[in-house]
Amino acid sequence: MPVRIAFLQHSATDVPGVLGTFAVGLGLEVSAFRADHGASALPGAGTFDLLVVMGSIESVTDDAVPWIGPERRLVAWAVDDGLPVLGVCFGGQLLAQVLGGTVARASRPEVGWRLLDTVDQSVVPAGPWLDWHEDSFICPPRAEPLATTEVSLHAFVQGPHTGVQFHPEVTLAVVEGWIGDARERSGLADDDVAALRAGFDARGRGPDALSRALFQGWLARTGAPG
Secondary structure, three states: OOOEEEEEEOOOOOOOHHHHHHHHHOOOEEEEEEHHHOHHHOOOOOOOOEEEEOOOOOOOOOOOOOOHHHHHHHHHHHHHOOOOEEEEOHHHHHHHHHOOOOEEEEEEEEEEEEOOOEOOOOOOOOOOEEEEEEEEEOOOOOOEEEEEOOOOEEEEEEOOEEEEOOOOOOOHHHHHHHHHHHHHHOOOOHHHHHHHHOOOOOOOOOOHHHHHHHHHHHHHHHOOOO
């Protein structure tokens, strides 16, 4: 029976990207759910073995967003039940909250590509990785911090769980969707747009080999095939 992996999205553009492609290629049973559609849209207990929580324009600290509470409870249930969780950006912050860490507004946004110094490159490669976030988070008390910038923690592990602030899932097509959304909301500086596009090759691919290494490393720590 294939391992079942559930991706939680928060909009039409917060997609699994290359992580979903890798999961399919590895023979996992992949499903995606729109967590922003509320509790009834979330996967039920017993329907998945691995959980990946994607990014969002929302803040995990905003209790006025009605779907965040039910999603947080699902992530907490998964952790309590021993189901491995991978959190990406918003997802990493939500996982940090569930594990006892804190999230707050960052001193400044981080938008664009950056190299990261990491404690263990076999777990989180050094990059380049794409950042696009306005919140920062503090490492949960029993987790191991693996990468930081002057603004925020960028990666941690705790047992089978991994949280990252950056976006290993991206392709140029995914980022173009985010750029379009940002321009509709409040505008986006041309310099930021250029910085976001800079990390992709002529075929629209980002650092896929690094993303695959991160994803397969997480799978290996969960005991799933990878």
